Amino acid sequence: MTADVSAERAGRLDAADELAPFRARFVPIxxxxxxxxxxxxxxxxxxxxxxxxxxxxxxxxxxxxxxxxWDEHWLTLPGRIGDHLGRVALGAAPGQAIVADSTSVCLYKTIRAAVALRPGRDEIVTDTANFPTDRFLVESIAAELGLTVRWIDADPWDGFGAEQVAEAVGERTAAVVLSHVDYRSAAIADLAGITRLVHERGALAVWDLCHSVGSIPVELDAAEADFAVGCTYKFLNAGPGAPAFLYVAARHQDAFAQPITGWMGAADTFGMAAHYEPAPGIRRALSGTPPVLGMVGVQEGVALLAEAGITRVRAKAVALGRWVLDLADAWLVPLGFTIASPREDDRRGGHVTVRHPDAERLSARLIEHGVIIDFRRPDGIRLGLSPLTTGFTEVRDAMARIRELA
Ligand SMILES: Cc1ncc(COP(=O)(O)O)c(C=O)c1O
Incomplete structure (x- = not known):
């Protein structure tokens, strides 16, 4: 049965959308x-x-x-925003998340710290479809420390399966570095199940939450996660280059030794001590002066998400995803497009990717014609769905333009 993809249905979906009023909270385009x-x-x-x-x-x-x-507001801001983010989006009790650096730098720190917590183990596991920064850092850390990278040979679109992780992780594995939501296809990994499996083999997991934070609920404490990192400029709307965050489970913090031992992570920042002594708790994850202006955007993004509620955000992301799939099946599949994202709602994150042999040229044409999407090599057009700003009619208009230009 073909789905109803009429403008009337889009209008009904918009009218029933509880999050629609949040659109007025954003700078108009x-x-x-x-x-x-x-x-x-x-x-x-x-x-x-x-x-x-x-x-x-x-x-x-x-x-x-x-x-x-600095004393009145700013020095405590990374931890205060981290706690709020933890409560609103990460399922993390206070004192475990902190805002700092970029995702890449946070990844470097956490992977190094994870490896240091497993002395004698000489492998880091990651997958071939992981985001470039994750793969590059795993390779450079392995080279730096004389470790071996054990690659999970992941499908570029479907990502990796728990069975593949089970095969790759063993008694030599120190750390496993994986993305929760795949940046190409939006496939969701089983964070809790894979973390359990990694622990059973005595290793530690570092999760990249860039494509999940602010889009799907994450339950780090419940999953007994070890470490996680993520960015704030996507679904948290914090702004270009806004700082990232990292999560260190409370049970690892006393032994958490990260390599960028700057004064902001030292026990007594202004003590001007002769040698580095890490601060107690999550503050030891910091390195240098926090980017105050960038953190303003994080603070506001997290506050808005708190108002909207991650459960409602996720429900709308699922509905928008289904709407894109209905439209793609009706209009794009007959033109030679294929769907590269999971069709099952519980396996798909906050975007839908369609593939087409001419995707690169088509993406450029779409952007020229006002449909702003992402092209992802080799042939993917990634349609990002941000529940606080994206509307159902807006999505239908975009899909109509794709059909027209294809
Ligand atoms: C999944 C994923 N990991 C890491 C990064 C890199 O983040 P950053 O540029 O903050 O280092 C990105 C950026 O888009 C990403 O999507």
Missing amino acids: ADPGVVAYLDGNSLGRPLLATAERLQEVVAQEWGSRLIRS
């Missing part, structure tokens, strides 16, 4: 040429509140309180 923004999973749209708070922080906290603001 002034460019009249933009038909649909389906790239919020690369760069989320800015919040009006962030623009206001940035002005206020520059004028008041920075402009008027000057350096006193």
Whole structure:
């Protein structure tokens, strides 16, 4: 049976959308040429509140309180935002998440720390379809420490399965580095099940949550996760280059030894001690001065997510995903497109990717015609669905334009 893909149905879905009012909380897109923004999973749209708070922080906290603001507000900000993010999106009790650096740097720190917690083990496991930064860092850390990379040969679209992880992880494995939601296809990995399996073999898991945080609920404490990292500029709308976050389970913190031992992670930051002594708790994950202006966007993004609720966000992401699949089946599959994302709702994250032999050229044409999507090599068009900003009519308009230009 073919699904109803009419404009009326899109209108009904928009009218029934509990999260639709949140759209008014974002900076309107002034460019009249933009038909649909389906790239919020690369760069989320800015919040009006962030623009206001940035002005206020520059004028008041920075402009008027000057350096006193470090003590009054800023020094504790990475941990305070981390705690809020932990509660709202990560299923993490306070004191385990902190905002810092970029995802790449956070990955470097956590992988190094994980490996150091498993002395005598000489392998790091990751998969061939993982995001480039993850693979590159695993390779360079292995080279730095004289370890071996054990690759899981993952399907570039379907990702890896738990059985493949089970095969790769053994008594030589120190750390396993995997993404929770695949950046190409949005396939969701079984974070809890795989973490359990990794632990059974005595290793530690580092999860990359870039494509899950703010889009699907993550339950790190319940899964007994060890370490996780993620970015804030996608579904958390924190802004280009906004800082990332890392999570270190409380039980690992006393022994968490990360390699970038800067003064902000030292026990007494202003003690000017002769030698590095790590701070107790999650603060030891920090290195240098926190990026205050970038953190404003994180703070506002997390606050908005708290208001919307991750459960409602996930429910809308699922509904938007189904809508894209209905439209793709009706309009694009007959034109030679294939669906590269899982069809099962519980296996698909916050985007849908369609493949087409001419995807690269078509992507450029789509962007020219106001449908902002991502091209992912070799032939994927990634349609990002951001529940706080994306509408059902907007998605239908985008799909109509894809059909027209294909
Ligand atoms: C899955 C994944 N991991 C890591 C990164 C890299 O993040 P960063 O540029 O903050 O280091 C990205 C960036 O898009 C990503 O999508």
